[in-house]
Amino acid sequence: xxxxxxxxxxxxxxxxxxxxxxxxxxxxxxxxxxxxxxxxxxxxxxxxxxxxxxxxxxxxxxxxxxxxxxxxxxxxxxxxxxxxxxxxxxxxxxxxxxxxxxxxxxxxxxxxxxxxxxxxxxxxxxxxxxxxxxxxxxxxxxxxxxx
Numbered sequence: 130x131x132x133x134x135x136x137x138x139x140x141x142x143x144x145x146x147x148x149x150x151x152x153x154x155x156x157x158x159x160x161x162x163x164x165x166x167x168x169x170x171x172x173x174x175x176x177x178x179x180x181x182x183x184x185x186x187x188x189x190x191x192x193x194x195x196x197x198x199x200x201x202x203x204x205x206x207x208x209x210x211x212x213x214x215x216x217x218x219x220x221x222x223x224x225x226x227x228x229x230x231x232x233x234x235x236x237x238x239x240x241x242x243x244x245x246x247x248x249x250x251x252x253x254x255x256x257x258x259x260x261x262x263x264x265x266x267x268x269x270x271x272x273x274x275x276x
């Protein structure tokens with residue numbers, strides 16, 4: 130398996146993975162690629178963003194996005210925020226998610242980040258267990274305001 134920067138022509142495959150669960154099915158639509166392509170272009174142009182795919186035998190089988198957030202707290206530390214971690218449904222349970230997350234932590238470390246953080250929907254209890262097994266701790270309560 131190879132983890133690399135995502136390409137524009139892979140956006141449809143990435144969106145299919147985002148839509149392939151109970152939450153994503155409610156949020157994502159596969160009928161109009163325009164907003165996803167527009168978002169990809171912004172992500173790809175921003176040096177603080179890294180959208181990657183996991184590729185196995187030429188097929189995209191996983192994805193995640195890393196955002197690098199410089200800040201003043203923690204003595205001017207940079208944080209890495211992990212978002213949109215997905216493994217293609219026929220590839221789940223084989224360790225790909227662990228490999229993706231370990232890669233993300235290593236990349237954050239390589240870029241000098243002081244910590245890696247993520248949020249997970251409250252209903253994703255299996256994901257919470259997964260992240261805790263990787264050493265992540267549920268230390269904060271998150272809040273969102275839909276606009």
